[in-house]
Amino acid sequence: xxxxxxxxxxxxxxxxxxxxxxxxxxxxxxxxxxxxxxxxxxxxxxxxxxxxxxxxxxxxxxxxxxxxxxxxxxxxxxxxxxxxxxxxxxxxxxxxxxxxxxxxxxxxxxxxxxxxxxxxxxxxxxxxxxxxxxxxxxxxxxxxxxxxxxxxxxxxxxxxxxxxxxxxxxxxxxxxxxxxxxxxxxxxxxxxxxxxxxxxxxxxxxxxxxxxxxxxxxxxxxxxxxxxxxxxxxxxxxxxxxxxxxxxxxxxxxxxxxxxxxxxxxxxxxxxxxxxxxxxxxxxxxxxxxxxxxxxxxxxxxxxxxxxxxxxxxxxxxxxxxxxxxxxxxxxxxxxxxxxxxxxxxxxxxxxxxxxxxxxxxxxxxxxxxxxxxxxxxxxxxxxxxxxxxxxxxxxxxxxxxxxxxxxxxxxxxxxxxxxxxxxxxxxxx
Amino acid sequence: xxxxxxxxxxxxxxxxxxxxxxxxxxxxxxxxxxxxxxxxxxxxxxxxxxxxxxxxxxxxxxxxxxxxxxxxxxxxxxxxxxxxxxxxxxxxxxxxxxxxxxxxxxxxxxxxxxxxxxxxxxxxxxxxxxxxxxxxxxxxxxxxxxxxxxxxxxxxxxxxxxxxxxxxxxxxxxxxxxxxxxxxxxxxxxxxxxxxxxxxxxxxxxxxxxxxxxxxxxxxxxxxxxxxxxxxxxxxxxxxxxxxxxxxxxxxxxxxxxxxxxxxxxxxxxxxxxxxxxxxxxxxxxxxxxxxxxxxxxxxxxxxxxxxxxxxxxxxxxxxxxxxxxxxxxxxxxxxxxxxxxxxxxxxxxxxxxxxxxxxxxxxxxxxxxxxxxxxxxxxxxxxxxxxxxxxxxxxxxxxxxxxxxxxxxxxxxxxxxxxxxxxxxxxxxxxxxxxxxxxxxxxxxxxxxxxxxxxxxxxxxx
Numbered sequence: 010x011x012x013x014x015x016x017x018x019x020x021x022x023x024x025x026x027x028x029x030x031x032x033x034x035x036x037x038x039x040x041x042x043x044x045x046x047x048x049x050x051x052x053x054x055x056x057x058x059x060x061x062x063x064x065x066x067x068x069x070x071x072x073x074x075x076x077x078x079x080x081x082x083x084x085x086x087x088x089x090x091x092x093x094x095x096x097x098x099x100x101x102x103x104x105x106x107x108x109x110x111x112x113x114x115x116x117x118x119x120x121x122x123x124x125x126x127x128x129x130x131x132x133x134x135x136x137x138x139x140x141x142x143x144x145x146x147x148x149x150x151x152x153x154x155x156x157x158x159x160x161x162x163x164x165x166x167x168x169x170x171x172x173x174x175x176x177x178x179x180x181x182x183x184x185x186x187x188x189x190x191x192x193x194x195x196x197x198x199x200x201x202x203x204x205x206x207x208x209x210x211x212x213x214x215x216x217x218x219x220x221x222x223x224x225x226x227x228x229x230x231x232x233x234x235x236x237x238x239x240x241x242x243x244x245x246x247x248x249x250x251x252x253x254x255x256x257x258x259x260x261x262x263x264x265x266x267x268x269x270x271x272x273x274x275x276x277x278x279x280x281x282x283x284x285x286x287x288x289x290x291x292x293x294x295x296x297x298x299x300x301x302x303x304x305x306x307x308x309x310x311x312x313x314x315x316x317x318x319x320x321x322x323x324x325x326x327x328x329x330x331x332x333x334x335x336x337x338x339x340x341x342x343x344x345x346x347x348x349x350x351x352x353x354x355x356x357x358x359x360x361x362x363x364x365x366x367x368x369x370x371x372x373x374x375x376x377x378x379x380x381x382x383x384x385x386x387x388x389x390x391x392x393x394x395x396x397x398x399x400x401x402x403x404x405x406x407x408x409x410x411x412x413x414x415x416x417x418x419x420x421x422x423x424x425x426x427x428x429x430x431x432x433x434x435x436x437x438x439x
Numbered sequence: 440x441x442x443x444x445x446x447x448x449x450x451x452x453x454x455x456x457x458x459x460x461x462x463x464x465x466x467x468x469x470x471x472x473x474x475x476x477x478x479x480x481x482x483x484x485x486x487x488x489x490x491x492x493x494x495x496x497x498x499x500x501x502x503x504x505x506x507x508x509x510x511x512x513x514x515x516x517x518x519x520x521x522x523x524x525x526x527x528x529x530x531x532x533x534x535x536x537x538x539x540x541x542x543x544x545x546x547x548x549x550x551x552x553x554x555x556x557x558x559x560x561x562x563x564x565x566x567x568x569x570x571x572x573x574x575x576x577x578x579x580x581x582x583x584x585x586x587x588x589x590x591x592x593x594x595x596x597x598x599x600x601x602x603x604x605x606x607x608x609x610x611x612x613x614x615x616x617x618x619x620x621x622x623x624x625x626x627x628x629x630x631x632x633x634x635x636x637x638x639x640x641x642x643x644x645x646x647x648x649x650x651x652x653x654x655x656x657x658x659x660x661x662x663x664x665x666x667x668x669x670x671x672x673x674x675x676x677x678x679x680x681x682x683x684x685x686x687x688x689x690x691x692x693x694x695x696x697x698x699x700x701x702x703x704x705x706x707x708x709x710x711x712x713x714x715x716x717x718x719x720x721x722x723x724x725x726x727x728x729x730x731x732x733x734x735x736x737x738x739x740x741x742x743x744x745x746x747x748x749x750x751x752x753x754x755x756x757x758x759x760x761x762x763x764x765x766x767x768x769x770x771x772x773x774x775x776x777x778x779x780x781x782x783x784x785x786x787x788x789x790x791x792x793x794x795x796x797x798x799x800x801x802x803x804x805x806x807x808x809x810x811x812x813x814x815x816x817x818x819x820x821x822x823x824x825x826x827x828x829x830x831x832x833x834x835x836x837x838x839x840x841x842x843x844x845x846x847x848x849x850x851x852x853x854x855x856x857x858x859x860x861x862x863x864x865x866x867x868x869x870x871x872x873x874x875x876x877x878x879x880x881x882x883x884x885x886x887x888x889x890x891x892x893x894x895x896x897x898x899x900x901x902x
Contacts, residue, residue: 036667217866222612223816224865227858230813234854241849242533354851359680362614366673405688412677419677420669 037109040417041096041117048092048124052085055401059132065270067138074269081131088124092117126391133398140394141274141387148386149285149347150175150357153340154364155371155378156292157203157333162373163296164329165309165431169225170210171337172361173232177202178341180236183352184244186254192346195254196281196339203338204331206232211327218435229361237354244352256349257281281339281347288336292375305329309429312436322436337361366415373428385411517870518863526856527559530848534558562846569841570834580721585837587724591794593833594727595620595786599811600829601738602657602782604820608742609775610755615660615675616783616808618682623653623784624803625686628706628791629696631713632798641712642792646730649788650781656682657780658773665769671776679808687801698798706798715793727789732826734785739822741778751775783808817861832857 061081065074095117099109126135154171161168168174178199186195206228213219244252257279265276296302304325307315312322344356363385371378388411396404531537537558540550568574570589576582599616606613613619627649636644659678663669689695690704698707715726742748753761754771762768786807791799814832818825839853863870871878 213862213866213869217868219862219865224862226812226816227861227865230809230854231858231862234851234856234858237851238529238849238855239533241851359676362676366676369670369673403688403692405684409681409684412680416663416669416674416677416681419673420663420667 035100035103036420037114038096038100038103040420041092041099043417044117044121045089045092045096048085048089048121051125051128052082052089057081057128057131057401061127061130061132062134063126064134064136065138067136067273076134079127081127084127085124088120088127091120092124095120129395129402130398135398136394138270138273140390141270142277143390143393144383144387145274145278145282146343146348146386147390148383149282150340150343150360151364151367151382151385152285152379153288153343154337154361155367155382156288156375157337157340158365158368159371159373159375159378160292160296160305160333160336161330162368162432163309163429164305164326164333165312165429165434165436166210166214166326166330167221167225167433168207168210168330168333168337169222169365170206170228170232170361171364172357172359173225173229174203174206174334174337175341175344175357175361175364176236176355177206177232178338179344179356180239180341180352181338182342183254183345184251186346187251190255192255192257195346196342199338199342200335201338203334203336203341205334206338207331207334210334211330214435215323215326215330218437221433221435233355236352240352240354248351252351254346254349254351256346279347281343284339288339289375289379292336296375306429308436309431312431312434316436316438322438326436337364340364369428370415370419384414387411388414513876514867514870515864517874518860521863521870521873522856522859523563525859526852527563529852529855530559530562531555558846562842562848565842565845565848566835566838568838569845570838584722585841587719587722588837589830589834590728591723591725591833592836593830594725594731594789594793595807596810596814596832596836597731597826597829598734598786598789599783599807600814600818600825601734601822602779602786603811604815604818604822604825605738605742605751605782606775606779607815607820608755609751609771610758611661611664611671611772611775611779613657613660613675613776613779613783614672614809614812615657615678615780616786616811617804617806618675618679618808619653619656619780619783620787620790620804620808621682621686621801622656623649623787624791624799625689625696626652627788628709628799631709631792632707634713635710636712638712641710642715645713645792646788649791650784653784653787654777654781657783658777661773661776664776665772671772683801690801703800705800708798709792709796713792714796715789723794725789725793727785727793730785730789731829734782735822735826738782742822747774783811786811813857813861817864 059081060078061084063077063079065077095113099113102109154175157174158168158171181202182192182195182199184195185198186192189195210221210224210228213224214221240252259277259279260283262276266272268276294302296305304315304320308320308322308325315325316322341357344350345352350356364382367378367381367385370381389408392404392407392410395402395407534554536554537551540547540554544551569585571586573582573585576584599620602619603613603616627645630645630648631641634641634644656678657675660669660671660674663674664671686696687704690697690706693699696706697703698705715730718724718726718728740748742751750761750766750771751774753764753766754768754775758768761771787804790803790805790807795803810832814828815825817831818828835853835857839850842848842852843850870876
């Protein structure tokens with residue numbers, strides 16, 4: 010009896026102590042200040058006159074939205090004032106030992122983007138639908154790749170081979186679809202190809218306990234080598250029969266496709282994009298609301314405990330890594346049959362690594378990783394759009410932007426992130 | 440060596456030298472042969488001295504045979520053989536002559552077999568003659584020229600491999616080789632063509648400038664990891680792209696790196712006072728190779744002989760334990776990335792001042808930043824292992840190009856062979872199963888004990 014009271018006495022003060030401990034960080038205000046300064050620098054050193062027009066609908070749409078036109082320089086200055094205000098508010102919050110809320114970061118980002126767009130497109134009109142549509146398209150392989158990465162790491166296997174899986178998917182999709190003249194077979198074949206790469210990853214990482222990072226890096230090289238070899242040796246001489254993939258047609262969804270802004274961007278896409286929505290939803294719900302996801306996460310966080318309650322750790326890992334491979338392979342189809350382009354050497358061009366960055370940026374969460382991938386897609390498409398309408402920024406700097414933003418975001422806003430505890434560690438049953 | 444089992448990202452040492460360093464990998468202690476290096480027993484845990492005399496030691500022949508078949512050298516050689524075999528299958532399958540003759544395989548199988556032999560032997564002899572010794576040349580100097588080409592290709596690979604390997608030992612994964620090489624190459628190139636300095640000094644300034652450039656670019660990732668906890672994998676990947684676009688922009692902007700009067704994104708040629716001298720006038724092999732040897736010695740010294748290296752390895756083994764022991768883990772991350780970036784910078788500098796002195800483009804890195812990862816993995820992150828691995832991969836590169844020219848086999852097959860070698864060497868049980876080799880004796884140090892360690896997932900909890 011006395012032991013219990015003693016126990017109570019020891020434990021009781023703890024929750025109160027925990028409540029008062031608030032970790033504050035100056036990262037967000039500092040990052041805000043840097044971006045506010047950058048915007049000011051633009052307005053002061055490279056002022057641009059003229060009006061910026063945002064076009065929100067294309068002429069063929071059923072519902073026409075008015076074009077919004079703003080004078081570039083005053084708009085930019087307004088944005089700067091707001092940015093500075095947000096920076097000051099966040100600094101005040103931190104000085105009062107309070108957290109900077111997420112919505113503030115989002116508002117800041119949107120404001121900054123608006124200011125930047127009005128400045129960059131001054132004197133021209135910006136096709137917002139095209140910009141967003143293209144962003145989503147470019148993000149498709151990144152989203153599939155990051156979903157595969159999330160699944161792999163959540164089950165405890167680091168998947169650096171996403172790049173290889175995308176490339177394998179792109180290659181097989183192109184060949185199979187060209188031979189059968191049927192993109193659906195290409196889609197299936199791409200999933201099988203991604204899965205085969207995952208089998209190798211699983212076999213080496215799970216059965217032979219080889220370091221997962223090593224296997225991943227090496228698999229990328231292996232797939233690059235294999236696809237490039239067969240491209241030069243087999244596909245290039247027989248391009249007409251082996252490398253002219255048919256493409257998926259766009260399928261506008263009847264009612265949803267007519268909604269202004271959202272319709273043309275999200276619901277007039279190809280089947281690959283619709284599969285992507287499905288994959289995001291299934292992975293999210295599966296991970297957090299089903300028995301499968303619970304087991305998967307248990308294996309990735311604490312394999313010993315999972316084993317104790319009867320989950321077959323290595324089997325769970327192997328098949329989920331295979332599933333992740335199939336998803337990544339599906340993402341690879343975007344490059345060939347998704348866009349109707351013939352396969353070419355190393356055509357994924359580092360998308361797998363960007364997807365990996367999205368996984369970490371998205372804190373191993375399928376929804377956040379998807380958002381991170383969308384950000385990358387947006388940034389790279391922004392460069393395309395701005396180079397078409399002519400912008401004062403050298404295109405290289407526009408291309409650089411997403412990567413710089415990611416570095417800032419990872420260093421300033423996301424900070425120290427903690428992945429699944431057992432990711433990267435082979436499980437040896439004792 | 441009193442080496443407390445450094446974090447080599449691999450299962451076992453790859454070459455005999457490493458095996459001696461790592462008695463845990465060879466079953467010497469268990470079978471009763473004398474360990475060949477001082478203090479070896481300490482790291483295997485030490486067999487209790489009692490009971491050793493009870494069992495008669497197995498014959499010398501037996502132990503030698505066992506060591507050859509279960510040791511690392513055998514695994515390495517067999518891995519290379521296996522990878523070459525897979526390469527041979529790919530060459531044979533895609534060869535046109537083989538495809539033609541296989542149509543009537545059952546009528547005249549000899550034709551197919553002869554075609555396969557021609558294709559594979561032709562390709563591999565071209566590979567050998569392009570990388571080691573060309574028998575068709577008259578003089579020895581001309582014949583040995585391919586070997587010097589191999590060493591030229593190996594130069595940046597070794598330097599880059601050392602950089603990646605050093606970061607591995609501190610538990611970090613530096614994928615940013617491309618960016619570090621590009622920045623280093625730009626700085627060294629800019630000094631190399633834009634300044635007028637006397638011979639020797641010019642080269643030195645360019646070299647040091649390049650090293651500093653690479654070090655700073657790598658140091659960003661280390662600094663951000665130390666200060667904010669940003670994951671170095673993500674930061675180095677992003678910095679690759681930033682560097683690529685930055686250098687591309689400078690290359691097409693007059694007054695920065697672009698050659699005057701040209702519209703190509705390319706720099707002017709390096710001045711003669713800045714370029715690395717060739718070691719022999721007939722060869723392309725340049726002074727950079729000597730620098731790389733020096734770099735290997737320096738990295739070896741840092742890792743095994745210096746207190747900094749001890750702290751590096753302690754952080755790589757277990758950052759939390761290192762922190763408790765009073766090591767400044769954050770500073771180690773910064774130093775490691777600085778040195779790693781400088782080594783990759785050396786790779787970039789040797790490209791612009793040694794290999795391609797006629798001006799460079801944004802493709803100057805030639806994928807070496809990524810190849811360096813494979814080199815470091817094959818070399819088990821040990822300096823001399825990386826040196827050997829770099830020369831092997833340099834040979835593949837040099838030979839691959841002559842194979843493509845002579846036999847029409849795409850050079851990419853080298854990538855396949857290289858990656859398979861690393862995969863097989865990393866999984867000794869697989870190779871043993873394929874060749875039906877005996878397992879290492881149970882009771883001795885077992886496979887599972889020296890299983891690979893995670894490289895990128897280590898974070899210091901609770902800063």
